[in-house]
Amino acid sequence: MPTWVPGAAGTLFDVDNLPYGVFSLPGEGPRVGVRIGDHVLDLAPVAAAEMLDVHHVFQEGSLNALMAEGHRVRSSVRTWITGLLTEEPERDLVEPHLVPLADVTLHLPVEVADYVDFYASEHHASNVGRIFRPDAEPLLANWKHLPVGYHGRAGTVVASGTPVVRPSGQRRGDPAPTYGPSTRLDIEAELGFVVGVGSELGTAVPHDAFADHVFGVVGLNDWSARDIQAWEYVPLGPFLGKSFATSVSHWVTPLEALDAAWVDLPAQDPEPLPYLGPGQVQGLDIDVEVVVNGEVVSRPPYRTMYWSPAQMLAHMTVNGASLRTGDLFGSGTVSGPAEDQRGSLLEVGWGEESAFLDDGDEVTLRYTAPGTAGGRIALGDVVGRVEPARG
Template identity: 80%
Template sequence: MTDCWVEGAAGSLFDVDNLPWGVFSLPGEEPRVGVRIGDLVLDVAPVAAAEMLDSHHVFQEPSLNALMAEGRQVRASLRTWLTGLLTDETERDLVEPHLLPLGEVTLHLPVEVADYVDFYASLDHASNVGKMFRPDAEPLLPNWKHLPVGYHGRAGTVVPSGTDVVRPCGQRKAPTEDSPSYGASRRLDIEAELGFVVGTGSALGSRVAVADFADHVFGVVGLNDWSARDIQAWEYVPLGPFLGKSFATSISHWVTPLEALDAAWCDLPGQDPEPLAYLAPGSARGLDIAVEVELDGEVVSRPPYSSMYWSPAQMLAHMTVNGASLRTGDLVASGTISGAERDQRGSLLELGWGGQEPFTAAGRERTFLEDGDTVTLRYTAPGTRGGRIALGEVTGTIVPALD
């Protein structure tokens, strides 16, 4: 196994077993495709042109969509090519002039999002929410263990990490109030999630089997599904989330290619009753990804993605079983990642138990988000070289509602 020759990259969270894709720009230049190695960004377009790669044109685009649409075989061959460039000293003279310090570039939304679907795949999260809102009934609704529950979100409000989040306004009605009122959300929340980005689409009327997941999904992003719980609670019956979710969804600048997670696949914690055959319970697998939720500089939770009940492939299979098509740039989110312990809960709703049990962050008691709060989500996973890799982090700061 040959080490990376890029200074500071070998053994880091962004070694050659990672190589996430993103979109960057330099001052006065148009955005284009880059790959992160260590604390540098490789400007891929001039290197690919010099080597006369057939697909060199896709690296000059302002999003990853053209690259992702090339398909699984091209994705894998480009990864092999990049690994060779960054581990073979004879390629150094060609590559090194095109390595740019992260601090000198501007990072952009990596994907032109086509459709956005958000699932609800954590048993612990769904159970916690059920206990809070239906204390006298079963926590899970009857369908939850039979299918991956989800809803369609708003692709146009997916924003890159670092974008401020404006506190949303809408109708709210507390249980103690006789009628609804309009105003800024008082119960603004986060949801620590994982997002899966579709590279290769599918035809309308076809289905994507569990076994075909890697043929369609290009890679993974960190994702924060910001949620206005008071707006959501009043609007969601009978059709589900709407304004309480659609104001902003943050994703990481970097898309970790699926191949970088080869060492992270793990068994699901168990599904009972056994799902229907199209969900292929015998072959569906989970991911061993560790998450950190940081609020104003203090880690308040460490949710484990390995605890998720429904697998990514099962979510995609269910989403398309009715013949719904996939498009390049579709974003499929996991839903809140939560574990069994309090310090593994991926939302403030759960950490503060609906505002009834405040938790401590930055030296004071907290429940929901306040103006000026900054939330950062970080993700790591086992790498194929025996260490760990980092997925792109997601950060956002809450700013006051518009007048």
């Protein structure tokens, strides 16, 4: 059924989308809302008026309480919201609680528990290998056997629009390292997956339990200081070159909104080990657009990713590591096979110094996917402007 909300029908935020976020109005505390068109529906008063069993979760300042309720509640709440926004008899109750998007302040939607970032694009990994190791094999020996990842810093995950301060650190020098602001500040266009239901310590999460644990998807920018990273990453991987900021969208797109976006993975050769579900998992057909200072510089396609979201989750927990509500894991840079599909400035400029970000530069990541109604839906944008180093 079409929505009765003025101006929402046929947009990228129609009723087949309905992403969740956390918003506030002047003088009021943050609470949970859902986006429809260019409005936010304030869910707390509507849920209380209808005596919904879980009405309390919409009064919280993050989505964590809602996400922890699990798959069944997530599905039933979505059905309830869809009814509110499409059934004319509900209009008198709901319309007073529709707030123009322009009137609200949006906040970080999730209280992030842990943050892990993967390296799941064969095209990105191969490009990086060729840039840094031109005389060697671009992929290391383990890359096609497991989703490579690193453990990031949950406390520096920030909401879209938060300024990103240029990080300082050690950089390779001759004969000794130097210290100062990064001169090779980069972005990585990614997707992030948000965990709703945790798992028991010591018990692996199988690949076919992905939807039981993952609540939804965010846009994600894994800001990267390439010069700091290059000096520190051997032998234990990224650290200060990644931990200064990770930006995510204000809106969390629930998995149900992406039902029409699942596609087969590219061929995986050699066949992964059984716990990774070879031939039983899928990727997502999500188009990404990288915009720097208003100019589109790349359009990476997520459907070309080598490792699937379910495989990343299965590998992250195969050793018995537990999940917690609010855990966030990133896909790694999304890059396709073509030159105009590269998801980092390192690749776009093929290592040239002029490709990296200057102070004052603004980066926007945009995402769209097939919607269940036959059109397209948008995931939340991710915006960040570079500020000069401090101190």
